[in-house]
Amino acid sequence: xxxxxxxxxxxxxEHxxxxxxxEEAQERAEAxxxxxxxxxxxxxxxxxxxxxxxxxxxxxxxxxxxxxxRMIALMHDAQGVGLAATQVGILRRLFVYEPDxxxxxxxxxxxxxxRGDESTSDEEGCLSLQGVRVPVDRSTHIVxxxxxxxxxxxxxxxxxxxxxxxxxxxxxxxxxxIIDRTxxxxxxxxxxxxxxxxxxx
Ligand SMILES: [Zn+2]
Numbered sequence: 001x002x003x004x005x006x007x008x009x010x011x012x013x014e015h016x017x018x019x020x021x022x023e024e025a026q027e028r029a030e031a032x033x034x035x036x037x038x039x040x041x042x043x044x045x046x047x048x049x050x051x052x053x054x055x056x057x058x059x060x061x062x063x064x065x066x067x068x069x070r071m072i073a074l075m076h077d078a079q080g081v082g083l084a085a086t087q088v089g090i091l092r093r094l095f096v097y098e099p100d101x102x103x104x105x106x107x108x109x110x111x112x113x114x115r116g117d118e119s120t121s122d123e124e125g126c127l128s129l130q131g132v133r134v135p136v137d138r139s140t141h142i143v144x145x146x147x148x149x150x151x152x153x154x155x156x157x158x159x160x161x162x163x164x165x166x167x168x169x170x171x172x173x174x175x176x177x178i179i180d181r182t183x184x185x186x187x188x189x190x191x192x193x194x195x196x197x198x199x200x201x
Contacts, residue, residue, distance in 0.1 A: 001082040001097075001168040002125030002133075004161070031079075038077035042087050045129045045194045051175040054084075054091045057108050060151035064094075068106040068149040071096045075104065080127045082165045084172030087128050094149075095169035099162035107154060108147040110170055116141030124168060124178050132190045134182035138164045 020028070043049050057064060067090060075083040075096055082097040098104040118140045123133045142163045145155045158166055168178065179190045 001080060001165050002127050003079045003081055004123075004125070034077040035079050038074045039127065039130065041074060042078060042083070042127050043089055045177075047089075047128075049086055049089045049091065050128055050172070050177065052086065052091055053175050054086050054093045054173040057092050057094055057147075060108070060147065060149065064108070065149050067092075068094070068096060072098075072104045072106075075127075078127050082169045083127060084169045086172050086175070093173045095166075095172065097162075097165050097169055099158075099165040105156075106149045107144060107156070107166070107169075108149060108151075110144045110146035110166070110173075112142060112170070113145045113155065114141075114143035115139045122164065124164070126168070126178050129177065129179065129190070129194060131193050132179070134178050134186040134190055136164075136168075136178050136181045138167045142167060144170070 067085065071083050071085065071088060074088065075081070075098065081099050082095060084095040085092045093110065094106060094108040095110070096104055096106045116139050119137050120140050121135045121137045124136045125133045140163060141157075141159050143155065143157045144166055145153070148154050156166070171177070171181070179187050179194075182190070
């Protein structure tokens with residue numbers, strides 16, 4: 001899932017009225033270059049891998065842990081808060097996420113153990129659908145069970161933004177995208193943004 005820029009106000013205000021130093025400008029340019037390189041390695045809308053259902057992970061081996069490391073690095077460079085394996089063309093049921101300050105985590109073979117009755121609508125972006133932000137209805141409380149990358153049992157209880165992020169990533173493992181979850185008007189707008197790019201590629 002793409003970083004929610006609405007949550008970036010503090011950062012914007014710090015720098016709003018100041019002229020950026022050369023060093024800051026250089027850092028920002030480097031971060032943007034890294035972001036573009038990462039996005040080029042993430043499957044983009046129109047790629048069939050984004051529409052396929054991923055299979056259970058069976059082997060908790062070094063290959064899996066290397067994949068998790070690579071996905072976390074890509075998520076960071078792309079300035080995202082979540083990344084599913086299908087987005088890097090690997091049809092396995094795992095995703096990485098980092099909705100808060102607690103650091104990146106991986107969830108392998110995740111299943112919904114509990115879902116709260118309440119839901120809210122908020123805008124979401126996706127690293128595979130650049131330039132698109134659409135409102136999506138998500139449960140505000142969710143409990144997921146699965147494994148970590150070492151095969152240990154994991155149970156996570158998440159609320160609000162974090163709950164939204166993992167529901168978005170879980171959808172990716174079933175080939176479901178945010179444009180499938182929004183209303184008709186926003187879907188039409190999103191497709192208008194995405195289609196020309198898909199044709200020109
Ligand atoms: Zn996404």
